[in-house]
Amino acid sequence: MSVENPPGLDLQRLHAYLDEVRPGLVTGPLTGELIEGGRSNLTYSVTDGTTRWVVRRPPLGHVLPTAHDMAREYRVISALADTDVPVPAVVALCEDTSVIGARFYIMEFVPGTPLRRADQLASRGPHRTRDIALRLIDTLAALHSVDPAAVGLADFGRPHGFLERQVRRWGKQLDASRSRDLPGIDELRARLADTVPESGAAAIVHGDYRLDNVLVDTDDRITAVLDWEMSTLGDPLTDLGLMLVYFSDEILATPGPSDVHRAPGFPTTDELIARYAERSGRDISRLDWYTGLAFFKLAVILEGIHYRYVQGKTVGSNFEYIGQVVPVLVEGGLARLSA
Structure with a gap:
């Protein structure tokens, strides 16, 4: 057959x-x-x-x-x-x-659904929506509490100088996929490089943590965290900063955006940050920098996807709109660094 x-x-x-x-x-x-x-x-x-x-x-x-x-x-x-x-x-x-x-x-195969849309959460009601969002935060804090050495990941990354390397890395990725003029992106890159905060204790970093990269079952439990391709050892606040970008209004400019943060009952940004700070015990006073970095990182990733699209080397739909989103993310990053 x-x-x-x-x-x-x-x-x-x-x-x-x-x-x-x-x-x-x-x-x-x-x-x-x-x-x-x-x-x-x-x-x-x-x-x-x-x-x-x-x-x-x-x-x-x-x-x-x-x-x-x-x-x-x-x-x-x-x-x-x-x-x-x-x-x-x-x-x-x-x-x-x-x-x-x-x-x-x-x-x-793990049962569960990646929740990408507000209506998926709305059908569960505001109380369950709030619980799911808080469990997402608690799972992130649990990840960041894992001792890398205890699970055989002591050599999984180089925490020293992690943030400086992140700025350089995504800058190099940008250069590797640069095929057009992108106003403001070099300014964002330079401002990040000039204002790098001092990192706290290193942790296992997921690298792309968001609600639609986990599976949620019918009992609202998180059954699996997926998409570990960017994981490493480093500053865990990079995960929090990126997650907040995914819950920002700027992300709504993307094709087929995840608008879960618009669902009734979804916690505010301040509530999510406070929950993480409580569960992790980490200092979040420089979080705007991490959010700015997340905007830059996401802009570079989408520019790479746009690069593949214009070469005719993507599989799936909606790629024709990806390139339009990058300038919106650049503006969002610059705004956070000016906050």
């Missing part, structure tokens, strides 16, 4: 690989589909008719240096398995690019 392959995933070769590394795991022909919603790594739902798994691989086409590291995602998810941070169980990591054309890893 012929099975149609989703873009970027050869199901027959995947089946053969799993038969080799996990004999007996797959009990029938594989079918699969691309899970829509991602703008970076490609995520697939795959099943043999009995069990379902999730496969992650890098995007097709242009890939920025140091990005889309499958082994890194696999390692951090494995390390967090026995902590208070909910993550899927891992199945296998394949670094042989001859199998499907790229490195990839496989993890167990």
Whole structure:
């Protein structure tokens, strides 16, 4: 029987690989589909008719240096398995690019829904909405409380000079994807570099923490934190700053935006910050800088996606609008640094 392959995933070769590394795991022909919603790594739902798994691989086409590291995602998810941070169980990591054309890893399917829209929360009511948002904060604080050495991640990053390197890194990523004039983005980059705060204690940083990067079940529990491709050791307030950008009105300029913060019952920004400060015990007095950095980082990421789009190397819809969002994010970053 012929099975149609989703873009970027050869199901027959995947089946053969799993038969080799996990004999007996797959009990029938594989079918699969691309899970829509991602703008970076490609995520697939795959099943043999009995069990379902999730496969992650890098995007097709242009890939920025140091990005889309499958082994890194696999390692951090494995390390967090026995902590208070909910993550899927891992199945296998394949670094042989001859199998499907790229490195990839496989993890167990976890029930739950990534909540991207206010109406998804509104249907649960204001009290449940508030609880979900606070659990999101509590899960972030739990992640930042994990001792990296205790879970085998002592060498997962270089915390010293982390913030300075973040500004440089995203500046280099910008240069690697620069294909047009972007007013204000170089000013934002320079102001961040000139005003770097002193970091507190290092922690495991997710790198893209938001409500639609976790799964929430029907009982409002967070069942899994996903999308660890940017994880490292560093300043945990970068996670908080980025999450606040995702809950800002500027994000509503994006195509298919996550507007969850507009749902009735969703806590205010001040309430979210206070909850994190209480649960983590960290100093948040320079949070505007971290939010400015988050605007810069997100602008650079979207510019990279725009770069791939204009080359015709993206899979999915709405990419034609990504480039229009970048200037809005640049303005948001400059505004936060001037606050």
